[in-house]
Amino acid sequence: MKLSEGVEAAIHSAAMLAGLEGGATMPGSALAEAFGLSPSYLLKHLQALTAARILESVPGPTGGYRLARVPEKISMLDIVLAVEGPRPAFRCGEIRRNSPARIDASAYVQPCGINAAMLRAERAYRAALAAEKLSSIVAEFMADADPRVVKASCAFAAQHARPQKAASKQ
Amino acid sequence: MKLSEGVEAAIHSAAMLAGLEGGATMPGSALAEAFGLSPSYLLKHLQALTAARILESVPGPTGGYRLARVPEKISMLDIVLAVEGPRPAFRCGEIRRNSPARIDASAYVQPCGINAAMLRAERAYRAALAAEKLSSIVAEFMADADPRVVKASCAFAAQHARPQKAASKQ
DNA sequence: TAGGTTGACGATAAGAAATATCCACGATAT
């Protein structure tokens, strides 16, 4: 029942990148500075998000990261799975087979009922995470957060954003 | 996004104890044997369940563990919280405050929107875990599992069960 | 136009921290 700290950094980074316009990018070092994190640490998670096709990375001196698709199509589940891996939280170790009774393996073809129940609950968790979209979080932030924070955040984004090159035809 | 291994052992133990009748107890060493686990290891989790008032413990040579209430009132959430602790999976580190902008703390009285979204999803998870009752899992096991496994499990329970003393007036 | 320099991402490995696992001792009731 624990989510790694990296998830928080990943979500904040994605939210910051959602504020960029027109395919602009922001380097990982700027994101690390924005949240007071070690660049090495944040880079690792940004790379995980890139591998999961949530972010795109552009190498080179004018490069950085940007969202790979619109924030409406990025959910908290996408980010959590990218950072934590796809394995379910409850992994059945099949300890029921360790009984001294020595029952034949054919008796255990039926899946473990405990595992099934835990996975049912986890499906509900994942559905709820999938319902939380990055776009909603950003919109809520713009509307409800303290104006000073919103202003500072937008200023930071504008300062470190790097506009997409015009003639680039990737 | 990880649940500790002890949760599986705790649930299996509770399920086994649910098979006992009339306030009978079973020692922790027998439960450890049933699942092929180290007694020291399982004892620690059984003690956590006892501290959470899910199990009752009886000391002395004829003692052991039994459920503290009927299986209908024991949910997977109860067991998970007892073993893993009550803290939510996502703990907001308030990294939004670490911005170099140095904004006054009064701007952050509004709770972090990301934290709010993650806690919403986690509430759904906990609700789903609370809906999975120990009684349902045991009933499903009796009905659907391989007869050989059910028979062996009941035999083990009968062999290691210790009936409640008649005159005990705790 | 060609080549070096710069600043970005990507991958691997080492250190630190947290967790899981286990053991020894003390308390309690039979």
Place this chain on the structure above:
DNA sequence: ATATCGTGGATATTTCTTATCGTCAACCTA
């Protein structure tokens, strides 16, 4: 006196965090 649970601590394993090196593309200089 024995068999059980309860508590604290020591060890091992895993995970988290950080640092170092390698790769790639744009810019500056000849």
